[in-house]
Amino acid sequence: MPMNTNDDTSSEMVSYPELALNVITRDEHTISRKQISDNALKVLYRLQGAGFDAFLVGGGVRDLLLGQRPKDFDIATNATPEQIKHLFRNCRLIGRRFRLAHIMFGRDIIEVATFRGHHQEPSQNVAQQSKEGMLLRDNVYGTVDEDAERRDFTINSMYYNIADYSIHDYARGIDDLEDKLVRLIGDPQTRYREDPVRMLRAIRFAVKLDFDIEEDTAEPIEHMAYLLRDIPAARLYEESLKLLQAGYGLETYHLLREYNLFQQLFPSISEQFTPDYHSQTEQMLDLVLDSTDMRIEEGKRINPAFMFAAMLWYPMLAIAQNLMNQRGFSYYDAVMEASNLILDEQIKTIAIPRRHTATVREIWQLQLRLPRRNGKRAMRLMELNKFRAGFDFLEMRGEVEGGETATLAKWWATFQNAGREMRQAMVNDLDHATPSKSPRRKRPPRKKKSPAKS
Numbered sequence: 001m002p003m004n005t006n007d008d009t010s011s012e013m014v015s016y017p018e019l020a021l022n023v024i025t026r027d028e029h030t031i032s033r034k035q036i037s038d039n040a041l042k043v044l045y046r047l048q049g050a051g052f053d054a055f056l057v058g059g060g061v062r063d064l065l066l067g068q069r070p071k072d073f074d075i076a077t078n079a080t081p082e083q084i085k086h087l088f089r090n091c092r093l094i095g096r097r098f099r100l101a102h103i104m105f106g107r108d109i110i111e112v113a114t115f116r117g118h119h120q121e122p123s124q125n126v127a128q129q130s131k132e133g134m135l136l137r138d139n140v141y142g143t144v145d146e147d148a149e150r151r152d153f154t155i156n157s158m159y160y161n162i163a164d165y166s167i168h169d170y171a172r173g174i175d176d177l178e179d180k181l182v183r184l185i186g187d188p189q190t191r192y193r194e195d196p197v198r199m200l201r202a203i204r205f206a207v208k209l210d211f212d213i214e215e216d217t218a219e220p221i222e223h224m225a226y227l228l229r230d231i232p233a234a235r236l237y238e239e240s241l242k243l244l245q246a247g248y249g250l251e252t253y254h255l256l257r258e259y260n261l262f263q264q265l266f267p268s269i270s271e272q273f274t275p276d277y278h279s280q281t282e283q284m285l286d287l288v289l290d291s292t293d294m295r296i297e298e299g300k301r302i303n304p305a306f307m308f309a310a311m312l313w314y315p316m317l318a319i320a321q322n323l324m325n326q327r328g329f330s331y332y333d334a335v336m337e338a339s340n341l342i343l344d345e346q347i348k349t350i351a352i353p354r355r356h357t358a359t360v361r362e363i364w365q366l367q368l369r370l371p372r373r374n375g376k377r378a379m380r381l382m383e384l385n386k387f388r389a390g391f392d393f394l395e396m397r398g399e400v401e402g403g404e405t406a407t408l409a410k411w412w413a414t415f416q417n418a419g420r421e422m423r424q425a426m427v428n429d430l431d432h433a434t435p436s437k438s439p440r441r442k443r444p445p446r447k448k449k450s451p452a453k454s
Contacts, residue, residue, distance in 0.1 A: 019149055019185070024167040024174065031064045031160060031167070039105040040073035043088070043112060044162040050087055052079040053144060055159035057113075061167065062155050065177060066209070075112045076147060076159065084112050116150050117142015144168065152191065152198050153205065154183045176214075182206050183214035192220060196227035199261060200239050207252045218259075225260040233351035240265060240350050241304060247296040250289040265350060268315045268342055281314040283400045291396070305359035306389055308352055310396060313364065316342045332368060339364055359386065366390030367397070371408055374430055378415060378423070391416075 033041060036056065047054035054077050060070040077084070084101040085091045092102045101112040117140050144159060148170035151157040155176050159168040167174075171185050182205045184191050184198070192198055199221045206213050213221075228236070243252050256262035263270040272281035288310035295302050320338035323329040329337065343357050352360075363386060370381065370390060381387055391412055398406035415426055 019170050021145070022169040022172070022174070024169060026165040029065065029167050030067075031061070031165075033165070035064055035069075036060075037073050037108070037110075039103075039108050040075065040110050041162075042105075043075055043103050043110045046087055047075070047077050047079060047084075047112075048162055050079070052077050052083070053115075054162050055144065055168070056162070057159050058151070058156045061158045061160050062173070062177065064160075065158070065167075065174070073110060075110060076115055076144070077112060078115050078141075078143070079112075080114055080141060084114075114141045115144050115147035116140060117146045145170070149185065151185060152195075152201065154185055155181075155205070155209075157185060180209070180211040181214045182209070182211050182217060184217045188217050189220050189224065192224050192227065196224070196231055197235065197239060199225065199228070199259070200243060200256075203252060203255050203259065203261065204243055204246075207248050207255060208246070221259045221261070225264050228261065228264040229349075233347060233349055236265060236349060237351045237353070244289060244307065245292060245296070245302055245304060247293055249292050250286060253285060253289055266311065266346070267349065268345055269311055272315055272318065279314070280400050284310055284314060284396065287396050287399060303356075303359070303389070304352070305356040306363065306393065308346075308356065309360040309363040309389075310393060312342055312346065312360070313367075313393075313397070316364070335364065335368060359389070362386040363390050363393055367394060370394055370412065373411070373415075373427065375427070378427055382416065 036044075040056065040060075044054045044056065054075060056073060057076040058074050060073045063070040079087070081093050081099045081101050084103075085093055088101075088103050090104045092104065094100050094102055098113070103110040103112060148157050148159070148168070151171075154171040154173040156173070157169070157171040158173045159170075160166075161168060176183050182202050184202070202213055202217060202221065205211065243249065243256065246252075253262060256265070257270075257273075263273075269281060269285070272279050274282065288307055292302055292307055316335070316338045319341055320329075320331070320334035323334040323337055324331065339361055343352070343360065346352065347357070366381075366384070366386060367390065369377075373381075384390075391409075394405070394412065395409045398409035411426070415423055418426065
């Protein structure tokens with residue numbers, strides 16, 4: 001299950017004079033309980049029945065107001081995680097940075113967070129920040145008003161109250177929804193230092209919702225992008241999937257690059273960037289991200305390993321070329337070594353799981369094997385578990401490189417759809433086209449040693 005760090009909230013030690021509660025009554029908004037999942041309603045009503053405040057919060061409220069179906073229904077309450085766990089037997093507490101409760105209904109998980117407060121009193125000071133101001137740990141609880149102050153964007157700071165079905169809007173989020181703006185609450189530089197991932201979230205929301213990033217929110221991003229280097233690689237892996245594998249990866253990549261954020265996530269790839277956006281690496285990025293978006297739109301399965309294999313292929317080949325030039329490696333050995341080097345380097349920034357890096361290597365190795373089709377090799381290759389992924393990537397390479405790679409991809413496309421006799425004919429043609437090898441020189445027979453004389 002993906003790690004969730006409840007990025008909507010964070011520590012904030014300044015005041016928010018611009019925040020003011022605006023209560024939007026039931027007859028003034030469009031959200032209906034029929035649009036909220038049954039499991040989320042069960043959690044809301046049980047919390048309320050036990051005497052606690054209970055609100056649907058954040059992206060769920062935002063999406064419902066936009067007429068969209070939320071992917072998740074998150075809840076905020078004044079009940080502590082331990083009190084929540086006491087109410088729900090199907091509850092699991094997770095997280096150190098933010099203590100959260102997950103209420104599990106089979107595969108459906110309702111996330112419940114306790115209202116966050118300000119850690120001004122010494123007895124409550126259980127929050128930790130780095131010297132740069134980044135929040136390391138924060139389990140200080142407070143009121144719904146304090147919780148709203150510490151959310152990241154105005155459009156995520158609206159609360160649907162199950163008690164009277166009103167919406168509590170603390171940061172004029174309704175106005176920004178109407179104006180299609182992504183705006184941070186508070187001073188942008190302070191908020192980015194507290195949690196640099198907010199810069200990625202600003203990009204993600206802007207693309208997903210087709211909103212603009214408000215001017216003051218956007219201005220510091222390019223210059224503060226380097227702060228992402230301090231974020232744990234495991235967290236950035238999860239964020240990279242949200243950014244690039246949510247159905248709008250191509251547009252997200254271009255906006256990330258514009259703000260110098262993609263360069264922090266994929267430094268080896270960004271070394272291949274050119275002023276005209278036309279290197280093989282950049283062509284492949286456009287191709288694989290557009291293909292991923294199309295597959296998601298069509299409801300097809302996607303595999304992060306395929307995306308990473310395509311994105312890192314040409315940077316890996318650049319390393320392999322250096323190994324051949326400088327250390328005299330053969331092409332095969334250079335690719336094998338370069339594969340290890342670039343993956344080891346990439347996981348320092350984005351912790352791609354080992355199961356995916358193993359698949360990346362398999363896809364890359366197939367690029368070396370697919371040209372070898374003589375005899376029974378072609379049929380054996382088709383039986384391999386990762387053949388289809390290797391072939392799909394070969395087709396993408398053909399679009400980028402043309403020439404022999406495109407010809408090879410077309411051969412494999414035909415071979416897969418051909419009958420037995422045609423396949424045999426295609427292999428025979430390859431055998432006839434392959435120049436015959438010169439006969440191997442026979443070694444001279446060894447001379448028999450004469451028996452030693454006694």
